[in-house]
Amino acid sequence: MSKNVIYAQSGGVTAVINASACGVIETARAHPGRIGKIYAGQNGILGILREKLIDTSLESDTDIARLKFTPGGAFGSCRYKLKKAEENPTEYKRIIDVFQAHNIGYFFYNGGGDSQDTTWKIANIAKSMNYPLVAIGIPKTVDNDLPVTDSSPGFGSVAKYVATSIREASYDIASMAETSTRVFVLEVMGRHAGWITASCALAKEYADDAPHLLLLPERPFNEASFLDKVKITVARQGYCVVAVSEGVRAENGNFLSETGMRDAFGHAQLGGVAPFIANLVQTRLSLKVHWAVADYLQRSARHIASLTDVEQAYAVGKAAVKYALEGENTIMPIIHRLSDKPYKWEISKVQLSEIANVEKHLPEDFINKDGYGITEACHNYLLPLIQGESPVPMKNGLPDFVRLKNRLIEPQLPPYAV
Secondary structure: OOEEEEEEEOOOOOOOHHHHHHHHHHHHHOOOOOEEEEEEEOOOHHHHHOOOEEEHHHOOHHHHHHHHHOOOOOOOOOOOOOOOOOOOHHHHHHHHHHHHHOOEEEEEEEEOHHHHHHHHHHHHHHHHOOOOOEEEEEEOOOOOOOOOOOOOOOHHHHHHHHHHHHHHHHHHHHHHOOOOOOEEEEEEOOOOOOHHHHHHHHHOOOOOOOOOEEEOOOOOEOHHHHHHHHHHHHHHHOOEEEEEEOOOEEOOOOEOOEEEEEOOOOOEEEOOOHHHHHHHHHHHHOOOEEEEEOHHHHHHOHHHOEHHHHHHHHHHHHHHHHHHHOOOOOEEEEEEEEEOOOOEEEEEEEEHHHOOOOOOOOOHHHEOOOOOOEOHHHHHHHHHHHOOEOOOOEEOOEEOOOOOOOOEOOOOOOOOOO
């Protein structure tokens, strides 16, 4: 009998994670003899634990195809970290019980490093319980911090958004600097890795263009050095534009914006570094400052998604199913770069054990000597990832996104509280 599929989304969503979902579902539908039902977990692994499984067969081919143009997580996501099996064996038994109750033979989990830790743990527990399961991770993270893969689906579109936004804002600031705002600070995502902040530098056409200063997590923040750079830039250019990662740390190793709270994965909750930087400039240099936090806007901006990113997100979803049908297990499809100019790439694979809970930082040779900008090597790496447009369908002047039915199947097991 054909085995069924469970696909689920995990962690912070992106502008293109649904393109990966589309790749999974369309490819699985193309193999009706080998794959039975295709379910989606409602809100990631939580939906599996609660036996809240969405029947994707009730969605039309047209609506599934429209996922390519829709941001957010169409089936819901979550931040939920499974403990070690020996710490909470009941949780793992419940997952396998749900799989068994619904004849699940394929598990595809779409997320970043923490999420692939979940995929890896479930694969291992299935093996230890002699349950036949193919568990494959599907990469996703706006932070671009997954190792081995050349880039992470979701990142290229964020990079395109922040570079566009800071270029547009810099034209505004330059226009008003004579009598108004002299410094603008844009805070972008990036807890430990500065890939998104580095992408802001793509906005520069000439050496003196904005952004003038990048504050990266890979470099400790030195207050005196930074203020001196701002002062010199304003004197020379008349204004200064700064891009800062949310995860910038002081020289003592503490986050500049740490609130003292923790998220579901145990990460420090960050509270906004842009107002901190703005207040510092205003207080010490007596310059008028404006600041903005890109926050969810950067990861949900499907209207300006990179075509390259959309295509790669779809490709890893498609590849996950193809690898599963070829007998692969406990792997994750990755993007392998063949060349920069012209940009060429292909899909390859890596063992989940090499991905789970590992972060990729900006290499040293991607950061310039003074630590406030990027090198040509970094520019050459980033630029292909933002290429191409993928316009969304419009209705009444606004994006026309798909909203799926997301109907749940009847549960077969007793309720389970998470």
